[in-house]
Amino acid sequence: MHTLTALQEKFEAYFDRRHFPAHPSTLYDPTTYFLGLGGKRIRPLMCLMGNELFDEILPDAYPLATAIELFHNFTLIHDDIMDKAPLRRGKPTVHAKYGEPTALLGGDVMLVVAYDYLNRIDSPHIRRIMHRFNRTAMEVCEGQQLDMDFETQDSISLDEYIHMIGLKTSVLLAASLEMGAMLGGAGEANCNHLYQFGKKLGIAFQIQDDYLDAFGDPEKFGKQIGGDIMANKKTFLMIHALEMADADSVAELRRLISTNESDKVEKVLAIFRKSGVDAWALELKQRYVEEAARHLEDIAVTQTRKSTLKELMHYLIQRDR
Amino acid sequence: MHTLTALQEKFEAYFDRRHFPAHPSTLYDPTTYFLGLGGKRIRPLMCLMGNELFDEILPDAYPLATAIELFHNFTLIHDDIMDKAPLRRGKPTVHAKYGEPTALLGGDVMLVVAYDYLNRIDSPHIRRIMHRFNRTAMEVCEGQQLDMDFETQDSISLDEYIHMIGLKTSVLLAASLEMGAMLGGAGEANCNHLYQFGKKLGIAFQIQDDYLDAFGDPEKFGKQIGGDIMANKKTFLMIHALEMADADSVAELRRLISTNESDKVEKVLAIFRKSGVDAWALELKQRYVEEAARHLEDIAVTQTRKSTLKELMHYLIQRDR
Numbered sequence: 001m002h003t004l005t006a007l008q009e010k011f012e013a014y015f016d017r018r019h020f021p022a023h024p025s026t027l028y029d030p031t032t033y034f035l036g037l038g039g040k041r042i043r044p045l046m047c048l049m050g051n052e053l054f055d056e057i058l059p060d061a062y063p064l065a066t067a068i069e070l071f072h073n074f075t076l077i078h079d080d081i082m083d084k085a086p087l088r089r090g091k092p093t094v095h096a097k098y099g100e101p102t103a104l105l106g107g108d109v110m111l112v113v114a115y116d117y118l119n120r121i122d123s124p125h126i127r128r129i130m131h132r133f134n135r136t137a138m139e140v141c142e143g144q145q146l147d148m149d150f151e152t153q154d155s156i157s158l159d160e161y162i163h164m165i166g167l168k169t170s171v172l173l174a175a176s177l178e179m180g181a182m183l184g185g186a187g188e189a190n191c192n193h194l195y196q197f198g199k200k201l202g203i204a205f206q207i208q209d210d211y212l213d214a215f216g217d218p219e220k221f222g223k224q225i226g227g228d229i230m231a232n233k234k235t236f237l238m239i240h241a242l243e244m245a246d247a248d249s250v251a252e253l254r255r256l257i258s259t260n261e262s263d264k265v266e267k268v269l270a271i272f273r274k275s276g277v278d279a280w281a282l283e284l285k286q287r288y289v290e291e292a293a294r295h296l297e298d299i300a301v302t303q304t305r306k307s308t309l310k311e312l313m314h315y316l317i318q319r320d321r
Numbered sequence: 322m323h324t325l326t327a328l329q330e331k332f333e334a335y336f337d338r339r340h341f342p343a344h345p346s347t348l349y350d351p352t353t354y355f356l357g358l359g360g361k362r363i364r365p366l367m368c369l370m371g372n373e374l375f376d377e378i379l380p381d382a383y384p385l386a387t388a389i390e391l392f393h394n395f396t397l398i399h400d401d402i403m404d405k406a407p408l409r410r411g412k413p414t415v416h417a418k419y420g421e422p423t424a425l426l427g428g429d430v431m432l433v434v435a436y437d438y439l440n441r442i443d444s445p446h447i448r449r450i451m452h453r454f455n456r457t458a459m460e461v462c463e464g465q466q467l468d469m470d471f472e473t474q475d476s477i478s479l480d481e482y483i484h485m486i487g488l489k490t491s492v493l494l495a496a497s498l499e500m501g502a503m504l505g506g507a508g509e510a511n512c513n514h515l516y517q518f519g520k521k522l523g524i525a526f527q528i529q530d531d532y533l534d535a536f537g538d539p540e541k542f543g544k545q546i547g548g549d550i551m552a553n554k555k556t557f558l559m560i561h562a563l564e565m566a567d568a569d570s571v572a573e574l575r576r577l578i579s580t581n582e583s584d585k586v587e588k589v590l591a592i593f594r595k596s597g598v599d600a601w602a603l604e605l606k607q608r609y610v611e612e613a614a615r616h617l618e619d620i621a622v623t624q625t626r627k628s629t630l631k632e633l634m635h636y637l638i639q640r641d642r
Contacts (some may be wrong), residue, residue: 001355003570023463024463026466026469026470027462027468029560061336065391078425078426078429081422081425082421082422082425082426100403101402102469103404103468104399104402104403105399105403105462105466107429108428108429108462109431109458109462109463111432111433111461112432112455112459112462113459114460115436115451115455116452116459118453119448119451119452119455127440130440131437131440134433134434134436134437136436137430137433138342138433139428141429141430141433142344142345142348142430144426145345145348145423145426146345146346146347148347149345149347181629196535199531208418256498261559269470
């Protein structure tokens with residue numbers, strides 16, 4: 001089995017090419033620019049891992065992994081427009097640099113090119129893979145829509161939030177693993193376990209991300225602490241606090257959300273701590289990690305084949321707490 | 322062979338269903354609303370015609386035709402955002418009614434559902450069909466980008482304009498015919514002739530559309546005469562006039578484009594007439610119609626099979642002049 005780093009190198013060797021025609025440059029330079037901003041390429045790696053769990057890595061795994069990465073970047077370009085985000089990975093977003101119409105169209109064409117990579121695959125499993133790809137693409141759109149709907153909604157339950165964040169971020173991780181496995185000829189039961197492994201792991205990762213934004217070590221986290229709080233983002237922590245804290249704390253949280261006072265972050269964190277939101281989040285994350293591990297356990301292949309997926313789990317969940 | 326009307330009824334019987342899930346309704350109601358605005362459904366009909374030219378209409382022709390129609394509607398939703406158009410077929414556009422983020426996302430999900438219809442096709446020719454679909458989708462995006470680029474460009478040659486309008490409007494007509502033919506097992510030479518027939522016919526139709534906007538009989542045309550002139554749209558007529566009229570007329574045209582005086586339409590039309598742009602446009606259209614007819618002639622099937630395509634040609638080009 002390949003290590004994460006080895007897979008990374010193999011994927012980059014394939015992916016590091018021009019994915020678009022040269023002309024018209026006004027359309028294709030922006031898409032090329034955006035891919036150049038980089039990223040962890042975690043989804044295509046998961047596709048290769050899913051494949052290698054059941055077979056050696058097939059040549060078709062690379063166009064499949066590329067389609068997944070292009071799809072992911074398409075969603076980022078369009079999400080950035082919808083969220084009016086000026087920066088992505090510290091650089092101007094496509095719409096900030098080239099204008100909204102070109103960003104919209106550039107995202108569209110990136111999705112089409114993703115499908116063109118899928119069409120290069122010559123596998124007896126292609127229709128099953130395409131079905132998962134399309135289903136997932138719809139779900140990711142649904143997640144983004146729900147996320148936008150939530151912005152104007154007064155109260156959101158934890159279940160609603162988990163449903164939304166699952167669609168918006170976890171199903172693509174899960175599907176990346178599963179589509180790789182399908183290519184490797186995996187049966188339905190194994191595919192389901194692998195999908196659930198990816199989905200639970202994705203949610204655990206999201207809880208961890210929300211936790212670290214509030215309680216992480218700024219030096220290790222690499223981002224400013226409290227960014228979500230400043231941006232009034234709905235997170236696992238905030239939603240649980242609004243559900244579970246005492247009436248006074250909830251009133252204070254709602255007041256703080258509507259203001260921008262200089263000690264907002266400290267005050268929110270104090271309420272989080274007082275309500276035990278920090279310990280709750282770590283516990284919830286742990287529950288999802290364990291569920292993921294159980295699904296990994298249940299996949300009917302020898303233990304040695306699972307080494308890279310275990311490595312992935314530790315890579316994603318290793319971060320402080 | 323089926324007549325146009327018969328094909329229309331067959332397609333509507335298949336297409337008249339809900340193409341999207343019910344939830345979340347904030348995402349899927351807007352896409353359903355847009356499809357409900359109607360349209361001539363000319364592209365899916367062309368797909369059925371292309372199929373019937375070589376075979377009886379196969380069950381797979383309907384999901385293919387549906388994918389084409391959904392793709393076309395996806396481009397309309399996104400184009401309306403880019404063009405900031407408030408109305409489509411006399412009704413509010415998706416972004417005007419539901420906001421830009423939802424229109425953007427609704428277009429995205431419509432494209433995904435189009436691909437999902439393609440994935441229902443079980444044909445030995447599917448990869449060839451998908452390749453044409455993807456190629457065409459990219460070209461339509463390229464055409465839209467060039468159209469936007471032209472808005473800020475001072476002078477555009479007739480060749481540049483024909484290239485742009487071909488990508489933006491004709492390639493999808495051509496591909497609709499060709500993909501239907503591919504499904505029917507047509508060989509490469511026949512496919513090429515059919516594609517060229519569709520492409521030339523599309524350009525002839527566009528020239529006619531531009532002509533009628535300036536010189537049509539308002540009662541028969543059904544739209545206000547001079548709409549393109551009022552909107553300063555670049556059309557076959559305007560581009561040729563700017564290329565060919567005498568220096569004084571060109572200067573006057575440029576002045577008129579930058580103003581909105583009440584007799585703008587009359588003045589522009591007077592220059593068009595003086596420069597012979599009206600006769601030139603009819604001649605150019607005729608040249609494209611004849612080229613289209615020649616390609617139709619060259620398709621190696623019996624004459625009787627071509628009856629519906631001839632009917633289509635007369636249907637599209639029959640309008641006054």
